[in-house]
Amino acid sequence: xxxxxxxxxxxxxxxxxxxxxxxxxxxxxxxAGYADGAAFAQAHSLKRYRIEQLYRAATRERLxxxxxxxxxxxxxRAALVAESFAFDAVEPVIVQKSxxxxxxxxxxxxxxxxxxxAVLMQHHGERNTVCISSQSGCAYACAFCATGQAGFTRHxxxxxxxxxxxxxxxxxxxxxxxxxxxxxxxxxxxxxNYESVMQAVQLLNDPKGxxxxxxxxxxxxxxxxxxxxxxxxxxxxxxxxxxxxAPTDEIRSSIMPVNxxxxxxxxxxxxxxxxxxxxxxxxxxxxxxxxxxxxPSDAENLAKLMHGPLYHVNIIPYxxxxxxxxxxxxxxxxxxxxxxxxxxxxxxxxxVPMGRDIAAACGQLQAETQPRAKVV
Ligand code: SAH
Numbered sequence: 218x219x220x221x222x223x224x225x226x227x228x229x230x231x232x233x234x235x236x237x238x239x240x241x242x243x244x245x246x247x248x249a250g251y252a253d254g255a256a257f258a259q260a261h262s263l264k265r266y267r268i269e270q271l272y273r274a275a276t277r278e279r280l281x282x283x284x285x286x287x288x289x290x291x292x293x294r295a296a297l298v299a300e301s302f303a304f305d306a307v308e309p310v311i312v313q314k315s316x317x318x319x320x321x322x323x324x325x326x327x328x329x330x331x332x333x334x335a336v337l338m339q340h341h342g343e344r345n346t347v348c349i350s351s352q353s354g355c356a357y358a359c360a361f362c363a364t365g366q367a368g369f370t371r372h373x374x375x376x377x378x379x380x381x382x383x384x385x386x387x388x389x390x391x392x393x394x395x396x397x398x399x400x401x402x403x404x405x406x407x408x409x410n411y412e413s414v415m416q417a418v419q420l421l422n423d424p425k426g427x428x429x430x431x432x433x434x435x436x437x438x439x440x441x442x443x444x445x446x447x448x449x450x451x452x453x454x455x456x457x458x459x460x461x462x463a464p465t466d467e468i469r470s471s472i473m474p475v476n477x478x479x480x481x482x483x484x485x486x487x488x489x490x491x492x493x494x495x496x497x498x499x500x501x502x503x504x505x506x507x508x509x510x511x512x513p514s515d516a517e518n519l520a521k522l523m524h525g526p527l528y529h530v531n532i533i534p535y536x537x538x539x540x541x542x543x544x545x546x547x548x549x550x551x552x553x554x555x556x557x558x559x560x561x562x563x564x565x566x567x568x569v570p571m572g573r574d575i576a577a578a579c580g581q582l583q584a585e586t587q588p589r590a591k592v593v
Pocket of ligand 1: 361362363401402403404405406407437438439458459460502503504533534535536537538579580581
């Protein structure tokens with residue numbers, strides 16, 4: 218029997234999953250009005266190495282704009298500029314620096330006029346963490362979060378997410394520094410925009426491009442149980458953080474509507490499945506709200522939900538938001554809470570708030586209602 222045909226031959230059609238470069242060029246080409254990257258390449262008769270040059274210039278070399286990619290022929294650059302093929306899907310509108318100079322918040326405009334915020338935190342030059350947004354607004358309406366109170370506008374595409382990191386990476390490049398960590402803790406719920414977030418992770422991670430290790434990336438979720446399971450199946454070393462904020466369904470449902478859909482028992486079961494599969498540490502975020510979730514009995518109950526060294530609690534002092542009726546727990550209250558967790562053998566840290574003076578701290582990102590006066 219001749220090879221390639223007839224009985225006994227099985228034809229496998231393998232759909233290769235898109236590379237980071239494919240994701241990037243598809244997104245950029247669509248923005249410039251093409252169906253996808255292939256249509257864009259065809260329109261300009263571009264060979265694959267040309268696309269590679271563009272991709273590398275934007276993600277690895279991080280040049281400012283298409284016109285700076287001098288390895289490309291001049292006419293091609295001019296043609297791309299003319300059709301608004303752009304490296305940046307997000308345009309900085311206001312950039313503010315905190316008084317201690319350690320935090321910079323960027324307000325970015327998307328092509329349709331929607332806005333998102335991202336924050337760079339420079340921890341004394343050692344760690345440079347960038348907190349990025351995955352949605353404009355948020356649908357989950359947590360009582361203590363400014364973004365949630367403002368409601369949902371839309372999902373961000375992979376490069377709209379990635380380009381927030383590109384902006385701050387370029388800022389740091391100029392100082393000879395690098396982003397060391399990325400956290401998906403800005404506006405929006407990452408697991409409500411799962412595909413684009415995972416594509417953004419691929420863009421951030423690509424060794425041929427941006428090149429940030431998975432272990433330096435953290436995704437924080439309000440607790441969307443099916444997507445926690447989906448994330449477990451990815452088997453990647455990206456960190457998972459869970460916004461828990463309360464040890465009982467009664468309290469959690471009163472401040473986080475998502476708890477009515479996926480109560481604590483279901484959430485913790487999903488975390489257990491994730492840990493069983495990954496053997497990775499999970500971070501539980503717990504914002505301290507005066508008289509709501511900060512009693513000694515709350516700490517005791519929280520400790521009961523934590524099962525060993527892979528369950529780590531991040532205690533977060535509450536950052537004021539415009540209209541919430543909630544207040545921050547006092548320092549003594551926070552210390553006592555931490556002491557109870559520690560006495561129960563629960564690993565925990567108290568997060569130091571950064572950038573409160575420019576409303577850049579956790580839960581303060583709101584974008585559209587930010588005052589427009591303090592441009593740096
Ligand atoms: N939607 C995701 C990611 C964004 S929020 C999530 O819920 O995890 C990032 C963290 O900031 C979450 O743990 C969130 O609960 C917390 N946060 C929200 N509002 C806050 C506030 N006012 N003060 C302190 N932390 C807050």
